[in-house]
Amino acid sequence: xxxxxxxxxxxxxxxxxxxxxxxxxxxxxxxxxxxxxxxxxxxxxxxxxxxxxxxxxxxxxxxxxxxxxxxxxxxxxxxxxxxxxxxxxxxxxxxxxxxxxxxxxxxxxxxxxxxxxxxxxxxxxxxxxxxxxxxxxxxxxxxxxxxxxxxxxxxxxxxxxxxxxxxxxxxxxxxxxxxxxxxxxxxxxxxxxxxxxxxxxxxxxxxxxxxxxxxxxxxxxxxxxxxxxxxxxxxxxxxxxxxxxxxxxxxxxxxxxxxxxxxxxxxxxxxxxxxxxxxxxxxxxxxxxxxxxxxxxxxxxxxxxxxxxxxxxxxxxxxxxxxxxxxxxxxxxxxxxxxxxxxxxxxxxxxxxxxxxxxxxxxxxxxxxxxxx
Numbered sequence: 001x002x003x004x005x006x007x008x009x010x011x012x013x014x015x016x017x018x019x020x021x022x023x024x025x026x027x028x029x030x031x032x033x034x035x036x037x038x039x040x041x042x043x044x045x046x047x048x049x050x051x052x053x054x055x056x057x058x059x060x061x062x063x064x065x066x067x068x069x070x071x072x073x074x075x076x077x078x079x080x081x082x083x084x085x086x087x088x089x090x091x092x093x094x095x096x097x098x099x100x101x102x103x104x105x106x107x108x109x110x111x112x113x114x115x116x117x118x119x120x121x122x123x124x125x126x127x128x129x130x131x132x133x134x135x136x137x138x139x140x141x142x143x144x145x146x147x148x149x150x151x152x153x154x155x156x157x158x159x160x161x162x163x164x165x166x167x168x169x170x171x172x173x174x175x176x177x178x179x180x181x182x183x184x185x186x187x188x189x190x191x192x193x194x195x196x197x198x199x200x201x202x203x204x205x206x207x208x209x210x211x212x213x214x215x216x217x218x219x220x221x222x223x224x225x226x227x228x229x230x231x232x233x234x235x236x237x238x239x240x241x242x243x244x245x246x247x248x249x250x251x252x253x254x255x256x257x258x259x260x261x262x263x264x265x266x267x268x269x270x271x272x273x274x275x276x277x278x279x280x281x282x283x284x285x286x287x288x289x290x291x292x293x294x295x296x297x298x299x300x301x302x303x304x305x306x307x308x309x310x311x312x313x314x315x316x317x318x319x320x321x322x323x324x325x326x327x328x329x330x331x332x333x334x335x336x337x338x339x340x341x342x343x344x345x346x347x348x349x350x351x352x353x354x355x356x357x358x359x360x361x362x363x364x365x366x367x368x369x370x371x372x373x
Contacts, residue, residue, distance in 0.1 A: 003253040004285040005368045007340070008041050010049050012245040016226050017053055020209060023242050028055070029200065029219035031079055032226060034069070035061035039227050040290075040360040041248055042369045044072045050226075051076050059221060063088045066097045077157075079124060083134055089113045093121055098157055100126040102134045107147050107154070114153030122157035123148060125191075125198070129183040130176065131162045141187035142194045149196055158200035159188065163215065167207025167231035177208070181215055207231045210242055229346050229356040246346075248360050249339030250291075250367075254303075256282035257323070257331050266320055267312030272297060279323040280311060283335050288316040290362035291337065294352040301335045302342040 020030060030053075033039075038046035043060075047069055050056050057077040060066045066078050080099040084092060086109055092099060093114050101107050101123045114121040125145055128135030136144050141159075148156045161184045165173035184203060191198045202219035204212065209222050210232045224231055228246035260266065260274045283301065287293040296314045300307035301321050311322040323329050336342040338359070345359035 001370075002284075002366075002368055003255060004283075004289055005251055005370050006040070006363050007249040007251055007370045007372050008045065009245075009247050009249065009372050010045065011373060012228060013041075013046060013049050013226065013247045014052075016228060016244040016247070017050065017056075019242055019244060020220070020222050020225060021053070023209060024216050024220055026055075028216055029057065029202075030055060031057050031059045031202065031219055031221040033059040033081075033221060033223045035059060035065055035081065036361045039223065039357060040363045041227060042371070043068060044074075045369070045371050047072075047074055057219075060097075063092050063095070063097065066092065066095050070095045077122070090117070093117050093119055096121075098122045098124060100124050100134070100160065101144075101148065102126045102128070102136050104144060104147055107144065107151060111151035111153045115151075120153055120155055122155045124158035124160050124200070124202075125156060127159065127161045127184060127187050129161045129163075129180040129187070131164045131180075133162070135161065138183045138187040139190075142190040142196070145191045145196045145198065146194055156196065156199050158202060158219070159191065159198035160201075161187075161203045163203060163205055163208050163212070165207075166205055166212055166215065167210070169211060169232060174211070177212055177215070181212070224355075224357055227360060229344065231355075246339045246344040248345070248363070249342075250285070250337040250363060251340070252283050252285045252335045252337060254281045254329070254331055254333050254335060255284050257329070258282075265312075267315065269313055272312040274311075274322075276325060278325050279327040279329075281308070281321045281323050281329065281335075283319050283321060284317060285337060285367075286315045286317045286319055288364075289367050290359075290364050291319065292348070292352055292359070292362075295348065298351050299348065301337055302340075303329055303333060303335050305341050307342075 032050040034043040059079045061082045080097045126135040166177050201217040204215040204220040206222045206225040208215040228244050260280045262276050265273045293314045300309045308321045311320045345356040349356045
């Protein structure tokens with residue numbers, strides 16, 4: 001086993017899922033996004049932990065991600081969030097994925113492909129209420145819903161939108177989310193007014209699960225919350241009474257310890273010079289594993305529960321930690337980079353002005369995942 005590994009605490013994931021269930025109530029569905037390899041946590045093991053619970057489906061971004069889940073034996077509904085290419089439609093039909101649809105051209109392509117295969121494809125109508133990526137305009141929703149239900153080979157399984165600033169407690173952003181939800185309800189009313197059942201209605205992402213109870217509808221799609229991080233900062237997050245725990249813990253081991261004299265420099269660019277005689281630990285984790293180079297001189301690792309600052313630039317495969325003079329820390333001891341006894345990926349993200357999603361997603365495939373029950 002490689003020294004550097006990502007420990008995935010499945011029981012913490014289950015507790016996060018239960019916390020969300022308690023918040024939304026027992027009758028709503030939960031779509032568990034396992035796209036991007038479950039935000040770096042491992043799609044198949046996370047999916048397995050998720051489907052143990054009732055009322056759960058899965059969400060992916062690509063047909064390939066959906067194929068991996070089907071090949072792993074998952075038979076639950078799988079929503080395809082992103083727009084596939086025309087030549088991917090036959091595969092998504094054969095895999096029984098449920099794509100989001102946003103326009104008539106794709107509706108017709110999907111219907112023809114499903115009908116030719118002798119299959120019925122469940123789709124979710126996507127309405128753009130203000131996110132600006134994909135989706136039909138709210139005023140076109142009823143016509144597009146009618147086009148879907150009129151096509152042989154298609155079933156309108158659900159209707160969805162996506163919220164742009166639901167994780168922000170700022171007054172202007174709260175107002176924008178209310179506007180999005182009002183547009184969505186108007187579109188739903190137009191669909192129902194045309195005599196069409198919109199199916200499973202869903203809009204709430206992680207931020208909305210915390211701040212916008214009126215966005216819960218029939219199903220929620222929490223992402224980062226399931227993996228242990230709130231997208232809402234400050235008191236608004238705490239006051240929600242929804243507590244989650246980081247699921248991923250990035251761990252390594254010390255592979256070398258050396259004494260460095262005062263005035264000696266370390267690593268590329270000689271950006272760090274020892275202010276005194278000290279002991280330096282070499283840790284085999286670097287930006288090639290997904291540890292951001294921007295953390296050079298701007299992070300600490302935890303050994304025996306205590307923090308030790310990184311020294312010098314993070315390299316592709318290694319980094320250095322300053323143990324201090326006279327340290328009794330030994331070679332081969334464990335080091336926690338984030339999670340567990342160390343601050344989480346959200347604290348790393350804050351240091352380099354990004355989001356915890358990016359930190360966990362970027363821990364790459366050469367870092368083995370260890371699943372801890």
